[in-house]
Amino acid sequence: MKKVTINSVAQYAGVSKKTVSRVLNNEPNVSPATREKVLKVFKELDYRPNPIARGLARNKSFIIGCLYDNPSKSYITRVQSGALEACHKHNYNLLIHPCELRGEALIDNIDQLLTTSRLDGLVLTPPFSDSRELIDFLKQKNINYALVASAIQDDESISICSNDEQGAYELTEHLIALGHTDIAFIKGHPDHSATENRFNGYKRALEQHQIPLQERLVAEGNFSYHSGADSAKAILDMTPRPSAVFASNDYMAAAVLKLATQRQLRVPEDLSIAGFDNAPIARHIWPGLTTIAQPVEEMTRLAVEQLIMQISEPQEQVYQRVLEARLITRESTAKNH
Amino acid sequence: MKKVTINSVAQYAGVSKKTVSRVLNNEPNVSPATREKVLKVFKELDYRPNPIARGLARNKSFIIGCLYDNPSKSYITRVQSGALEACHKHNYNLLIHPCELRGEALIDNIDQLLTTSRLDGLVLTPPFSDSRELIDFLKQKNINYALVASAIQDDESISICSNDEQGAYELTEHLIALGHTDIAFIKGHPDHSATENRFNGYKRALEQHQIPLQERLVAEGNFSYHSGADSAKAILDMTPRPSAVFASNDYMAAAVLKLATQRQLRVPEDLSIAGFDNAPIARHIWPGLTTIAQPVEEMTRLAVEQLIMQISEPQEQVYQRVLEARLITRESTAKNH
DNA sequence: CAACATTATGACACCGGTGTCAGATGGAGG
DNA sequence: CCTCCATCTGACACCGGTGTCATAATGTTG
Structure with a gap:
C-alpha cells in the first residue's frame, strides 16, 4: 500500500512529472497519445493529487470560508447545504466560521482567520453581507467574497439575494x-x-x-x-x-x-x-x-459558484441576481370577521 | 506589504530558518537568548506560519472532518459548535461532511473524502458512530476518529456519550x-x-x-x-x-x-x-x-479534544466517558386524573 | 587540562506539487 | 533539402515549512 505521488505516476508512465502535472490540470500542449497514457496510469494506480502540495505551489487552499452570526439553526444549515453543494462540485471545501458581527474585534478576527487558514474566498451571510466595514476590508486585502441576501449591489461584489x-x-x-x-x-x-x-x-x-x-x-x-x-x-x-x-x-x-x-x-x-x-x-x-x-440553498449555491469562478478566472463583470420569494399559506391566517 | 515567511524572519533575526522552526514549534535545544530574539522578530514582523507548507512537510492538514446524517438542524449546529470550539483551541479547522449512512457507497465516499482532503481525523456523530463497518474501515486505514453518542466502547475508540x-x-x-x-x-x-x-x-x-x-x-x-x-x-x-x-x-x-x-x-x-x-x-x-x-456541545467538544490529543501524541489508553442527561419539566406533562 | 558528554546551531535534502524556460520534435513553406 | 515556426517535453528552481545529521559551542568529569 505505497503512497501514489506524482513522481511514481511519472516514472510508471515514463514521462516527466511536469507532463503529469499538465495532464492533471488539463493544460494544452500535451499530445493526445501522452495524455491518454498518463490518464490510464492515473486509473491504474488510483492516483489522487495531494491538495496540500498543490495549495503550496499555487498559493491556494481550495477552501472557502462561510461567515455567519444568526440565531436560526435552520437558516444556517440551509446556507451550509447550498454552499457545500457548490464547493463539492468544484473540489473545494467549506470552512465554517460562526462569529459575532458586534464582536469587539471583527476585523481582527477575520484577518486572523484569513492568514491562518489561507482561505481562497469568503461567503458572507447576513448580517455580515451588509457590513460595509468588513467588505471594504476584504476589498483592500484583495480577498474574493460573495454576498448572500445583501442589500449591497455595487458592481464589484458578487451578490445574490431574494426579494x-x-x-x-x-x-x-x-x-x-x-x-x-x-x-x-x-x-x-x-x-x-x-x-x-x-x-x-x-x-x-x-x-x-x-x-x-x-x-x-x-x-x-x-x-x-x-x-x-x-x-x-x-x-x-x-x-x-x-x-x-x-x-x-x-x-x-x-x-x-x-x-x-x-x-x-x-x-x-x-x-x-x-x-x-x-x-x-x-x-x-x-x-x-x-x-x-x-430559496436560501439556491442563493448560497449560486453565490459560492460565482465566487469559485471568480477565484479561478477573475472577471470584469460581476454576477448579481435577485431570486423570487414565494407566499405559503397555512392555517395561521384567516378572514377577519 | 511583503509576505513574511520563515526565510525573512530568519534573515531578519540573523539565524537559520531551522532555528526559527524550532522556536515556532517549541522544540528544545534553543538557547533562551536566541528564542527571545526570534520571538521578538515574530512580533515585529507579525509573522504567521503558513499552515499549508507546514501541512506538506509534516503530512498533516490540521483539519478535522465531521460526519453527520441527521434530520435535526439543532442537533447538527450544536455538534458543530462543540467541535469548532475544540478545533479553534488547538488551531485546527473543521470540515463538515453531511452524507448518508445508507448511501450506496458510504465507504467509497469517505475514502474519497479522506484522500482528497487529507483529514487528520474524523468525528463520527450518530448514526455513523454506531457503524461497525465504517469504524473497521477507519481502523484498517489507520485514521484517527472519535465517536459521539455511540454505544461502542471498545478500548480502541475515543467515545463520549450521554446516558x-x-x-x-x-x-x-x-x-x-x-x-x-x-x-x-x-x-x-x-x-x-x-x-x-x-x-x-x-x-x-x-x-x-x-x-x-x-x-x-x-x-x-x-x-x-x-x-x-x-x-x-x-x-x-x-x-x-x-x-x-x-x-x-x-x-x-x-x-x-x-x-x-x-x-x-x-x-x-x-x-x-x-x-x-x-x-x-x-x-x-x-x-x-x-x-x-x-450535553451535546460538551460531548462533541470532549470528543474532538481527545481526538486532537490522540493525533498529536498517540496514546495507549483511550478516553471514554459517559455524561449525564437531565430532566427538564415543562407544561406538556401533568397529573393523570 | 585533556577527554568526553551535552547543548545549540545550521546546511541541506525533502514533502508533492507548479512555473519557467530551454531544447527536442515535427510539419509547412520556400 | 533547409529554414522557420508551432507544438511537445523535461530539467530545474521554487512554494514555505520540517527532518536529519554534522559540526560548533559549552559544560562536566577525572
Whole structure:
C-alpha cells in the first residue's frame, strides 16, 4: 500500500512529472497519445493529487470560508447545504466560521482567520453581507467574497439575494385581502438589510390599499424567539388589539402564537399570525404558519459558484441576481370577521 | 506589504530558518537568548506560519472532518459548535461532511473524502458512530476518529456519550409519578443506538414500577417530524387512548402535540406529552415540552479534544466517558386524573 | 587540562506539487 | 533539402515549512 505521488505516476508512465502535472490540470500542449497514457496510469494506480502540495505551489487552499452570526439553526444549515453543494462540485471545501458581527474585534478576527487558514474566498451571510466595514476590508486585502441576501449591489461584489420587499408585500396583501387592516408588524434585527426590506414591503402594501400605517403597531425585534416573545406581549396587550400580526421571521411568529395560545386566543379566528422564512417550525406547530419561502440553498449555491469562478478566472463583470420569494399559506391566517 | 515567511524572519533575526522552526514549534535545544530574539522578530514582523507548507512537510492538514446524517438542524449546529470550539483551541479547522449512512457507497465516499482532503481525523456523530463497518474501515486505514453518542466502547475508540438509558428512565418515572400507566412510546431511527437505549430506559422504569409493557403502545419512528406525525395518528386513534406519550425526540413529540391540538385534545389535561433532546422547538411551542437535555456541545467538544490529543501524541489508553442527561419539566406533562 | 558528554546551531535534502524556460520534435513553406 | 515556426517535453528552481545529521559551542568529569 505505497503512497501514489506524482513522481511514481511519472516514472510508471515514463514521462516527466511536469507532463503529469499538465495532464492533471488539463493544460494544452500535451499530445493526445501522452495524455491518454498518463490518464490510464492515473486509473491504474488510483492516483489522487495531494491538495496540500498543490495549495503550496499555487498559493491556494481550495477552501472557502462561510461567515455567519444568526440565531436560526435552520437558516444556517440551509446556507451550509447550498454552499457545500457548490464547493463539492468544484473540489473545494467549506470552512465554517460562526462569529459575532458586534464582536469587539471583527476585523481582527477575520484577518486572523484569513492568514491562518489561507482561505481562497469568503461567503458572507447576513448580517455580515451588509457590513460595509468588513467588505471594504476584504476589498483592500484583495480577498474574493460573495454576498448572500445583501442589500449591497455595487458592481464589484458578487451578490445574490431574494426579494424580501416583494415577499413582505405579498404577505401583507394576503392579510389585507382577508379583511385585516390593523396588522401589527414585528421588525427584525437592525443589522440585517432584510429587516428594512421586509418592513418596506409591509408599508408599501398598506399604502397601496390606502391603509394608514400605525406606528403603535410596529414593534422592534431582532429575529430571535426571545425578542418575538417580548414583542408579542406588547402587541397582545394593546387596546384595541390588532387582528393580525406579521412577524419578520418564523421564530418570532412562533413566539406570538405561543403567547396567544397561552392566553386562550384562538388562532386564526381571533388573531391571524404570519411569519417569514418558512423555517421548519412553521409547519411543526399548530396552526401552521403562513409565511414566505426563500430559496436560501439556491442563493448560497449560486453565490459560492460565482465566487469559485471568480477565484479561478477573475472577471470584469460581476454576477448579481435577485431570486423570487414565494407566499405559503397555512392555517395561521384567516378572514377577519 | 511583503509576505513574511520563515526565510525573512530568519534573515531578519540573523539565524537559520531551522532555528526559527524550532522556536515556532517549541522544540528544545534553543538557547533562551536566541528564542527571545526570534520571538521578538515574530512580533515585529507579525509573522504567521503558513499552515499549508507546514501541512506538506509534516503530512498533516490540521483539519478535522465531521460526519453527520441527521434530520435535526439543532442537533447538527450544536455538534458543530462543540467541535469548532475544540478545533479553534488547538488551531485546527473543521470540515463538515453531511452524507448518508445508507448511501450506496458510504465507504467509497469517505475514502474519497479522506484522500482528497487529507483529514487528520474524523468525528463520527450518530448514526455513523454506531457503524461497525465504517469504524473497521477507519481502523484498517489507520485514521484517527472519535465517536459521539455511540454505544461502542471498545478500548480502541475515543467515545463520549450521554446516558440515554438513564434519561429515558427518569422521564418515564416522572410520568409514572404523575399517575400515568398507559404511556405510549415512539421509537427513534433503528440505526441510532440512542433508539434502543431510550427504549430500554422506558422499559426499565415500567418494570421497576410493576407496570406491564404493552406492545400495542410502542410505535416505530425515525426521529423525523414526519415519522412522529404518522405515529401520532396511530396512537391517538387507539382505544383506549393512552394518557401519555413519550417520543424519542422533541420533533416527534411536537408532531404528537400538533395532532393532539388539531383534534381539540387539551395538553396536558387530556394527554401528557414528553420528548427527548431539549431541542429549541421544545420551548418554542405551547405547551412547552417536558424533555431530557443532553450535553451535546460538551460531548462533541470532549470528543474532538481527545481526538486532537490522540493525533498529536498517540496514546495507549483511550478516553471514554459517559455524561449525564437531565430532566427538564415543562407544561406538556401533568397529573393523570 | 585533556577527554568526553551535552547543548545549540545550521546546511541541506525533502514533502508533492507548479512555473519557467530551454531544447527536442515535427510539419509547412520556400 | 533547409529554414522557420508551432507544438511537445523535461530539467530545474521554487512554494514555505520540517527532518536529519554534522559540526560548533559549552559544560562536566577525572
